[in-house]
Amino acid sequence: MSVYVYAITKAAHPLGLDHVKGVGEDPAELHAVSSGELTAVVSEAPEVLSVSRRDVEAHLTVQEQLWADGAILPLSFGFVAPDEAAVEGLLQEQAEEFSQRLDELTGRAEFNVKGVLDEDTLLRAVLTESAQARELNDAIREGGGTYEDRLALGELVAQEVQRRQEALGEEALAALRPYALAEQVTPPSQQYFVNASFLVDGERSDEFAEAGGELAEALGEGVELRLRGPLPPYSFV
Structure with missing residues (x-):
């Protein structure tokens, strides 16, 4: 059987x-x-x-x-x-x-952290902070611009999005690592700018959760940080 x-x-x-x-x-x-x-x-x-x-x-x-x-x-x-x-x-x-x-x-638990970026907020930030992207976008939106301009804008936006995702992911990991004993990190994806599991001593679970809440507020508009835990240590067996 x-x-x-x-x-x-x-x-x-x-x-x-x-x-x-x-x-x-x-x-x-x-x-x-x-x-x-x-x-x-x-x-x-x-x-x-x-x-x-x-x-x-x-x-x-x-x-x-x-x-x-x-x-x-x-x-x-x-x-x-x-x-x-x-x-x-x-x-x-x-x-x-x-x-x-x-x-x-x-006496240890797992916390899973996932970070999601709002695409519209991210795009607005890129266009606000990048003069080159803003100029290309204005030209295309007004009916001008060439195929090469549209291609250049797409590549520029993609690069900026990746750079911002990586920066936010590193910021999140740096903020939470001091409270953890070990981590398992999945590479950033289009869906999540950070996707990580942390092994946390039970006595520091409240500290970790509090740090996660503070991080979620600090990351600002258009950024959602999803924290689950404490959980059985699925990722550390």
């Missing part, structure tokens, strides 16, 4: 999972598979596992409930083992590594 694995934790963890359901249309009961000082929380794997909102939320709910009572190693959505013996074997083979990582993550 294949089993779906949610997380690994210490055998001493209270595993308070009453009234929590796992993945699947008809979720099987959550239970523990243990080996030595480690435990994996599993359920019978559903015949059909869909990447649906229901199943993803169920997966995360189990992990968050466990994490509320102690350190865990949260597994990625969709981790299925052939049977419980395979899970026991994994716990045995990786016992030292898993135990060490659980000790390192005890």
